[in-house]
Amino acid sequence: MASQKFFSIVLYAFVFAAFATTALSSLSPNYYDYSCPKALSTIKSVVAAAVQKEYRMGASLLRLHFHDCFVNGCDGSILLDPSPTIDSEKNALPNFQSARGFEVVDAIKEAVDEACGKPVVSCADILAVAARDSVVALGGPTWEVKLGRRDSTTASREAANANIPAPFFSLSELIDNFKSHGLNEKDLVILSGGHTIGNARCATFRDHIYNDSNISPHFAKELKHICPRKGGDLNLAPLDRTAAKFDSAYFGDLVHKKGVLHSDQELFNGGSTDSLVKSYSHNTKAFHKDFAKSMIKMGNIKPLIGNRGEIRLNCRKVN
Structure with missing residues (x-):
């Protein structure tokens, strides 16, 4: 009887320890429900x-x-x-x-x-x-x-x-880069779709508009008004035609050779990612759904959990 009671205590302790270890070694959407519900x-x-x-x-x-x-x-x-x-x-x-x-x-x-x-x-x-x-x-x-x-x-x-x-990467370099972080070609296309919002600096797309051939001549001419051959490195151009809205216009722009960055247009340049770009260009719902999945996947890349790292008092410096 005593040995059975001892076995139960040990089993309970083992299960509790395993639960605690699991809780400390994984991410959860409910992590702050009790410590900070707001x-x-x-x-x-x-x-x-x-x-x-x-x-x-x-x-x-x-x-x-x-x-x-x-x-x-x-x-x-x-x-x-x-x-x-x-x-x-x-x-x-x-x-x-x-x-x-x-x-x-x-x-x-x-x-x-x-x-x-x-x-x-x-x-x-x-x-x-x-x-x-x-x-x-x-x-x-x-x-x-x-x-x-x-x-x-x-x-x-x-x-x-x-x-x-980098904004000058080729498709193969982009694929290898994403692969090194545990992300595949589909993740590459989807996450690059984040460029449907925001702007790019002239310095990041100058070579593309002056030296590349896989860009609409009319579009390149428009960008040259923003980005001269010399100077204006910080001048901004929208990354797609609806840069204030999270839609699928980015992919439509790529299909029409209107990618602002060299690396963007590489996604639709006769390579293995062309079909995905074309598919998302006319299916915003599918893009949104897949973007959410890839963001979850990316957000789980090598997080510090358990007792590693710290909770900074100031995000700009270590405690």
Whole structure:
């Protein structure tokens, strides 16, 4: 009888430990339900106000999440400012003078910490939810964001330069890059569809409009008014014809050789991704549905969970 009771206690302890380990080692959409039930609604309200004030901010928050996840997983490392111990990813070539939205993240963090009564929501989770809410605010799909990421205590400009897809990449380079992050060709096309909102700097598309042949001559001429051969590096052009709306116009533009970036037009240039681009160009509903799935997949790239990392008090610096 005593041995049976002892066995029951041991079994209970084992099951409890296994449950606790599982809870600490996985993401969950309900992660903050008890520690801060107002977290998600607070993030949504701050993002909605920011996007209403300036639609480009929605694209900026989405891009920050992309660039964060593509470096060393979705760990908030892109938010860290330079310091004696931090080689900030903000200074990497894909981000320098391009990455925006940091002030909005700061505002979200302040509002969420106030709503929670203490810092319990990570900056990485804030960025993941803000990206989703930005897409929704601009007419795109919603999806269930799994939460529980912790914040990185390091950053790497070198890793950002090496891992964030460049605007001059060929299709094969894009495919290899996405594959290295556990994403396939379909994810590549779908997530590139995030370019249906926002703008690109002249410096990122100058070579495409002056040197490439796979671009509509009339469209290239329009862009040359924005982007001269010399100077004007920071001049902006919309990434598709409805850059303030999360629709499938981006894909239609590619079909008509009106991709702003070289890497965009590579998705419809006689290669393996042409059929997907053409399909999404006339099926916004399918694009929205698949975009949500790929965003969930991307958001789960190597998150810091359990006791790794930290919950930053300030998204710009380690504790």
